[in-house]
Amino acid sequence: MGHGGGGAMSGELIEHLFLPAFGAAAAAELGDSAVLSVGDGTRLAFSTDSFVVKPMFFPGGSIGDLAVNGTVNDLAMSGASPLFMSTAFILQEGTELAELGRIAQAMGAAARAAGVRLVTGDTKVVDNAGGDGVYVNTSGIGLIPDGVDINPRRARPGDAVLISGDIGVHGVAVMSCREGLEFGTTVESDTAPLHGLVAALIAAGADPHVLRDPTRGGVSAALNEIARASAVGVELIERELPIPPAVADACSLLGLDPLQVANEGKLVAFVPAAAADQALAALRAHPLGRSARRIGTCVAEHPGMVVARTGLGGTRVVGLPIGEQLPRIC
Structure with missing residues (x-):
């Protein structure tokens, strides 16, 4: 299970196998x-991408819209406008057609909202011992505008590190309805297509160097991967991290780090320091980026490492997650 968590074990599986x-x-x-x-x-x-979230329906979304938005967002992190998607279903024997219909309806609505066409697909059915509900695989193709160069290796010392809004919301939303867990308030998933937000950032002339949607492994995994790919350090300001009280409370209860909890409708952006203000203005002018803020800076020191400055003036290392904290989040 740890090899599917988006952390260090996932990276080792890719690199060494x-x-x-x-x-x-x-x-x-x-x-x-x-x-x-x-x-x-x-x-x-x-x-x-493949989606195996359990439960398949959760506050704010379902595996259907999650599958569309997740692939749209992967394309958007390269600056692309999504055009076409494939959909493949692996269904457990006995899955109710009404339940499958709800998932398909959610996918169709999400695709229409994102302006992407579902053009091809496949369906397989496995016996009761070989599956657990509905698994969805999606692939997507998008067009990258001329002059756009967004790449995991483009982060540079001095870049401002921005985030488009509150973190950890999706993971807590899924946990809140899994096995009867309750956190005293309803937290809804942030699942959403981010290509419009990215287009606004590019149109503002902010020249984003790197974009990443922090899904599995959360913000921690995304920043560590960028730091390693670009051989730079990242310094976060802990008090600037937008962690909602409900997320903080849930993570405290369960012993989790909010920086390692999955998101499905947020992006992390590395932009030149001189463009930070215009990038924030562009993000905040979009409905999905109203709560955008600067959370840190890219530095030449400690390349490949992410650290956070605490409220007491010290620092702590924000490490890459080892395995999977939260099974079946996406």
Whole structure:
């Protein structure tokens, strides 16, 4: 289970098993989506993802809209406008058609809202011992505008680190309805398509160097991956981290770090320091970025490491999660 958590064990699986096995057939950028050049100079973003969330319906969303929005967001993190998606279903024998219909309806509505077309797909059914409800795989293709260069390796010392809103909301929303857990208030998932927010950031001339949607492994995993890819350090200001009280309370109760809890409708952006104010203004002008704020700075010190400055003036290391804290979050 730990190898599927988006943390250090996931990275080791990719680095030491998949990439050596695939060899020259594999691209090595390891971003949220692959950037592919077509002969006439056109650049496409291509991504694939699988969704196994349990329960399949949770406050604020379902596995259906999560699958569409997750793939749209992977494309958006390369600056792409999503165009087409595939959908594949692995269904457990005995799954109710009404339940499957709700998931399909949610996917269709999410695709229409994102302006993306569902153009091909597949369905498989496994016996009761071979599945657990509905699993969904999606792949997406998007078009990257000319002049846009958003890459995990472009972070530079001095870059401002921004986040588009509250963190940890999706993970807590799923936990809140799993096995009867209650946290005294209803927390709804933040699942949403982020390509419009990214387009607004680009249109403002902010020149984002790196974008990442902090899903599995949360903000901690996203920042550590960027720091390692660009060989830079990241310094966070702990008091600036937007952690809602309900998320903080739930994480305290369960012994979790909010920075390692999954998000599905937030992005982290590294932008040049000189463009930080205009980037924040662009984010805050969009409905999905009203609570955007600067949470840190990219530095030359401690390359590959993320640290947080505490309220007492000290620092603590924000490490990459080892395995999976929260099974079946996405």
